[in-house]
Amino acid sequence: MKAQRVREERGTAVAVGVLYVLATAAGVTAAIVGAPTEVPAMAARPGAVLMSALLVAIMAVAVAGVGVMFYPLLARDEAAHTWRGVAFGFAGVRIAEGAIFLVATAAIVAMLGLGEAMAGADGVRAAALEAAGLALQGFSEYAMVGAQTAFCVGAALLYVLLYRSRRVPRWLSVWGLVATPPMLLAGFTLPFTNDPNSTVSTVLYAPMALQEMVLAAYLIAFGLGPAAAAAAP
Numbered sequence: 001m002k003a004q005r006v007r008e009e010r011g012t013a014v015a016v017g018v019l020y021v022l023a024t025a026a027g028v029t030a031a032i033v034g035a036p037t038e039v040p041a042m043a044a045r046p047g048a049v050l051m052s053a054l055l056v057a058i059m060a061v062a063v064a065g066v067g068v069m070f071y072p073l074l075a076r077d078e079a080a081h082t083w084r085g086v087a088f089g090f091a092g093v094r095i096a097e098g099a100i101f102l103v104a105t106a107a108i109v110a111m112l113g114l115g116e117a118m119a120g121a122d123g124v125r126a127a128a129l130e131a132a133g134l135a136l137q138g139f140s141e142y143a144m145v146g147a148q149t150a151f152c153v154g155a156a157l158l159y160v161l162l163y164r165s166r167r168v169p170r171w172l173s174v175w176g177l178v179a180t181p182p183m184l185l186a187g188f189t190l191p192f193t194n195d196p197n198s199t200v201s202t203v204l205y206a207p208m209a210l211q212e213m214v215l216a217a218y219l220i221a222f223g224l225g226p227a228a229a230a231a232a233p
Contacts, residue, residue: 009073010223016069016098017219021060030055037141042115050113054104060101060147066093067154074158077165078228079217090157097150104143111136145187151186155208166228172215179207 035052036042042049071091075084114133159176162168186204 005084012069012073013219013223014169015214016066017194019062019065020219021215023066024209024216026055026059026062026210030059037110037137039054039115039130039137042112046112046116048110053108053112056108058135059100060105061100061150063101063207064095064098065222067091067098071169073164073167073224074161077161083161083164087161090154090161093150093154093157095197097154100143100147104140104147107136107140107143111140117183148187149184152180152187155180155183164228167226168218168223172211172218175209175211176215181207187212 003150012088030052033048033052033055035048049123067090071087074087074090078084114129114136117129119212123221159173161178161179163170163173186201189198189201189204
């Protein structure tokens with residue numbers, strides 16, 4: 001039974017590590033694609049817009065998968081119902097994060113349709129389409145911020161649980177906890193910069209982005225250690 005559990009946990013660790021890499025790679029590639037975010041420009045680069053939307057959708061599924069894969073193990077580590085609730089909260093927040101990303105992706109695809117319609121419109125219709133496009137643009141950007149905020153809540157819950165259980169080295173959990181507030185702050189720079197990928201936000205994202213890749217590499221290479229007795233009430 002113990003050997004079987006070790007194999008299962010090893011499989012979980014590798015799967016979660018791969019999902020972390022997939023989510024990060026998809027998000028970074030979407031940024032590199034550089035799809036326009038303004039409706040009139042989207043019609044000129046529909047391929048880039050659709051590629052970016054697809055990559056964000058892949059990221060959404062991957063982050064939700066992290067929550068689903070990690071939850072049974074995190075809940076099993078905790079003897080107290082309160083801490084099991086924290087584990088459930090982590091899974092729920094990661095699923096919500098993925099859902100919000102998908103909503104933002106749908107808005108981007110809708111914006112592309114508006115951009116194509118605007119190309120052949122004039123007068124009052126063009127003005128109405130432009131207004132709708134601006135509303136969708138704002139909605140998609142703030143939906144991204146909402147997903148990022150959900151990510152930060154989930155990260156805080158996860159690293160508290162991992163710190164308690166010592167499934168990974170404590171320095172790695174502490175790094176995640178320290179990197180969470182700057183990433184949370186990055187999302188709230190949008191009203192001031194009007195750019196979700198501004199230099200300021202990128203600098204604030206960096207500690208968490210690096211931490212997640214180190215965590216992913218650790219999980220894939222070493223798996224998860226045994227849960228510490230400290231996880232008991």
